[in-house]
Amino acid sequence: MYITITPQKLGSHYLQSAGDFVDYLEKENQGKTQNEMEAFFDPYDDKISAEEVKTSIDENTTKLKKKEPKFYSITINPSARELAHIADKPSALKAYTRSLMENYAKAFHREIEGRKITKDDILYFAKLEHQRRYKGTDRAVRENRPYIQKIVRLQHEMVLIKKGEMEGSIQTKQQSIRELQQKSPHQQQGKMIEEGMIKEGDQRHIHVLVSRKDRSNRYSLSPGSRYKASTTMLHGKEVKRGFDRDQFFKAAEEVFDRKFQYRRNYVESYQARNTFLKHPERYFKQLLRLPAPEKKIAFQLLKERGVKLPLTTIPLTSSQLAGKIMTKLKKGITKAIHSGSIEL
Template sequence: MYISISPQKSGGHYASSSADYVRYLEKENEHRLDEEKENFFNASHDDILPESVTKDIDGNTAKLKTSEARFYAITINPSARELANISTKDQLKDYTRELMKSYASCFNREIDGGAVQPSDIKYYAKLETQRYFKGTDWQVKENQPYASQILALKNQQRKIDRGEEQGSITKLQKQIDRLEQQAPHKINGLRISQGMAKPGNQSHIHIIVSRKDASNLYGLSPGSKYKASEVMMNGKLVKRGFDRDRFFASAEKIFDQKFQFQRNYVESYASRKLFLKQPKSYMQQLAKLPTAQKKLAFQILRQSGLRIPAIPTNQVQLAIKSFNQLRKGLKTAIKSSSIGY
């Protein structure tokens, strides 16, 4: 599970309207018939039109400064293993609704003297079914040396065709074909490149959540650097903060209970936290897993792009000899949709 929370910006400034982001989330609907379109949903309604989303989010920004985010974007990206436990799109939507209830409970704020309730959160969510390879994806990176050579050869072909150079276009094409075959990562025989659609089930959720509560009176920022604290404002003691750790941990707990998902050690939020704070302990725990779980763990890590060296059987050797080789790769793998938050 990979979950991100970020304030939406336009260039270097916070976006003054949600219109551009809503329009971006409509990209999959552009070539669909009306009955095939995937509309927005919230805690209580489906089939909400984009115009209504923009109007409601933009109208819920009372007293916000230009230096404050109007809304936040949350993305929920289940891994392939997690998606295999989900049968329908409605199940993923129901999971999103349950997660947003937890989102409300993670605020250290009071509204009208009580804790933040799910009904205080104004949000709209959108299910998408497609993803595309980015330049930062490990498959694209490992194909890049071949892509660069192919581009240079194609440029040379064009120069020959224009009469600017001497040479054989046919021979250059044979070199291009050979490089295409040698590229390590392909889909249906085609070299993976930036912008190519990813195969398989790529369902994920985008959420637009207002910075203000549903009454448009109280600010609710998941970007707060505080988990829980109090501050004097206008002579009153005000609670503030959002517990991201609790939110991320609850995301996997809700998922596992709802879909009876057996989460492997490397897929857990707890292991990711351990890796970031005590990487050697992370690897030692990895070495102590039962054989079947350890095998699955390394399979998951490999699928996320980690190149794992020969792992010594001795646990001390694992923690010491393999540590430096794995550390860099794990930092990348931990951010992938398979095992990160």
């Protein structure tokens, strides 16, 4: 599970309206009939229109300054293994999202009129999406880039030949392009993977738009608070503040595992991510100490996420964790962890 929470920006400026972001999330509905369209949902309703989302978020911004985010985006990205486990059940991810947002509310170290914050205080709208496109940062695109660059150069040369500004055979250039496309290391259904191409397989994920203000439009609730739990004085009163990210992330994982009876492998866990970031040598030791069946799954998951080094030769001491081997290993493991874990 990979979850991100981000304030919505355009460059260095916070968006003043949710309109553009909502329109972006409507892209998969283009060309579909009303019955085929995927609607927004909230804690109570599965059929919320894009216009209602825009209006509700944009009108819930009282006293927020231009330099403050008006809303946050939470992206819930189950791994391929997690999606296969829950099977093709749209209602499952929606139910999980609602449970997750209950824990989002609990993660705030805040009170409203003397009581703890609950899901009923959080104004949010969520959307299930079924497609993903390759980004320029994806490994397949990066490793195909040298081939793409050569193809672009050949295409430019073909244009010059047609204009009479360069000598050569267009047919020869076309054949070279076909050979480069066939030799590219990453392909999908016989075509070279490029930025913008739709990814094959189960790509279900959830986008959540959550207002910075509570439903009453009176209290500011920021998951980006640098405080985990603290108190401050405001207008002569002691006020609690903070958002416990660790609590939220752990709950996100625990809720999924409990709701779907999912047996999480070590490399998929929030605990593993934290261990790797703080004590990489402990992370590698734990990998090698896993029971044989769990270790096999762990190595397979890492391999699927691009870790190329033979993990049976992982260095285990601090002195061995230096140099080129450690650099390559950390780079691969970092990407693997990010593709199957949680971060803010």
